[in-house]
Amino acid sequence: MTVEFTEEHRMVLDLVEKFVENELMPFEKVVMEREASGEKAGLLPEEEAPLFEKCKELGLFALDAPEEMGGSDLPATVMLAICEKLWSTVTPFTFPPDSPNLLMLDAVATPEQKKKYMEPYAKGEMKSCIAISEPGAGGDPAQMKTRAVKDGDDWVINGRKIWVSNVPAADFIILMATTDPGKGARGGITAFIIEQDMPGFSIEREIPMLGGSRTYELVMDDLRVPESQVLGEVGEGFAPMQMRLTVRRLEIGARCIGMAERALKMMCEHTQQRETFGVKLADRQAIQWWVADAATKIHATRLMMQDAARMAERGEDIRTAASMLKVFATEMATEVVDNAMQSFGAMGMTRELPLGLMAQRIRLSRIYEGPTEVHRMVIARRTLKQHA
Numbered sequence: 001m002t003v004e005f006t007e008e009h010r011m012v013l014d015l016v017e018k019f020v021e022n023e024l025m026p027f028e029k030v031v032m033e034r035e036a037s038g039e040k041a042g043l044l045p046e047e048e049a050p051l052f053e054k055c056k057e058l059g060l061f062a063l064d065a066p067e068e069m070g071g072s073d074l075p076a077t078v079m080l081a082i083c084e085k086l087w088s089t090v091t092p093f094t095f096p097p098d099s100p101n102l103l104m105l106d107a108v109a110t111p112e113q114k115k116k117y118m119e120p121y122a123k124g125e126m127k128s129c130i131a132i133s134e135p136g137a138g139g140d141p142a143q144m145k146t147r148a149v150k151d152g153d154d155w156v157i158n159g160r161k162i163w164v165s166n167v168p169a170a171d172f173i174i175l176m177a178t179t180d181p182g183k184g185a186r187g188g189i190t191a192f193i194i195e196q197d198m199p200g201f202s203i204e205r206e207i208p209m210l211g212g213s214r215t216y217e218l219v220m221d222d223l224r225v226p227e228s229q230v231l232g233e234v235g236e237g238f239a240p241m242q243m244r245l246t247v248r249r250l251e252i253g254a255r256c257i258g259m260a261e262r263a264l265k266m267m268c269e270h271t272q273q274r275e276t277f278g279v280k281l282a283d284r285q286a287i288q289w290w291v292a293d294a295a296t297k298i299h300a301t302r303l304m305m306q307d308a309a310r311m312a313e314r315g316e317d318i319r320t321a322a323s324m325l326k327v328f329a330t331e332m333a334t335e336v337v338d339n340a341m342q343s344f345g346a347m348g349m350t351r352e353l354p355l356g357l358m359a360q361r362i363r364l365s366r367i368y369e370g371p372t373e374v375h376r377m378v379i380a381r382r383t384l385k386q387h388a
Contacts, residue, residue, distance in 0.1 A: 003077045003306045012078065015058055016085045023051055024091040028354060031091050034212060036351040041212025042092050051093060052124060060095050065102060065122035076309040080254040084302075087258030090354040090361075096124030099251070101174060104130075104244040108191070108232030117172055117193060126171040131161035131218055132241065138163065139374045141176065141241070142185035146220060148177040148192065155179075155192065155230070157223040160204070167203055167216040170196065175220070179235055191237035193229045200224060211360035246322045248369045250312070253305045253325040256333035256365065257298060259358045263333075263340035264294045266355065271343050281343060290339040297332045304328060320382050323375040326365075330372065333362045 035041035065071025105118040120126045137143040146159025180188035200223030207215045271281035281287050308321040341348035341355045366372050
């Protein structure tokens, strides 16, 4: 069954929808032009600043942050519905703060860390990112080689991280490192909070990605951090990291629904106007089947997402549900957007429509937060164990 939102939650969702339509959609043309010229397909700081002010004015801030930090503590079902609406446009924007890192901090940060990092992060006064993947250790983070060694009251970190998003703007970085190589994921990985001005930290290079996005390669060369920067328990960083990844996987499902819904709408509007050989495209069976399949699969994906969100709200283990959603949603959106592009003919191949940018971002999503093949392997492994 679909989620029944409260009146208060429906008001929030209506507000988000109006924000997307009135504040974000007008930026689409300039975002697409930037991507077409090889620039980063995003908003400039001077464009984001008034949007953040508008968010504060509307109360669209710290939506899932704890109430004691001034947040609204909205449930997962509502947050994913908000994410879905935000991704109906190619103008990239997130209501501060970014949920996965916030929830990871809330789960394991010390009171001092919450005051120094989480509280200003929840208020939108700080930005963050997380560094997990390494050259040679992407889809299997348990194989990471970045090493943290205790030296007196400090930890000394050496290694490399790659494919890290949002680094230049980040006030702090959640860095995953190995503290006991012999234990691996079972007691050997620790999370640290580092800041960019710490000696021994550097950004090696910027990496252009599909869809006009950027990631970064980082180097830690005798990066010395005090014990106070350990996030959670030493050796117990893998579980909160996986929790954080699971939250993002649910968000990827919501993002794919938002993009697919927009593509379906565009396809329906276009095919009911466009004629070929004296017949409207919408009257052709091929188009009708694309529309029917898209509507059906979007509905099925949304039900999967809502079910996983309700499980999360009940405190259940949602790792398998999140993997299923990520696989199904990314493949669903790939098909829907591709068919929409095909329905537009040559126009669908241009950078004048948002469909091409959506297609690139969906393609990235099949790799981000674990590639599709790894998720299928995990789903199969858990299902076989369940029926052993």
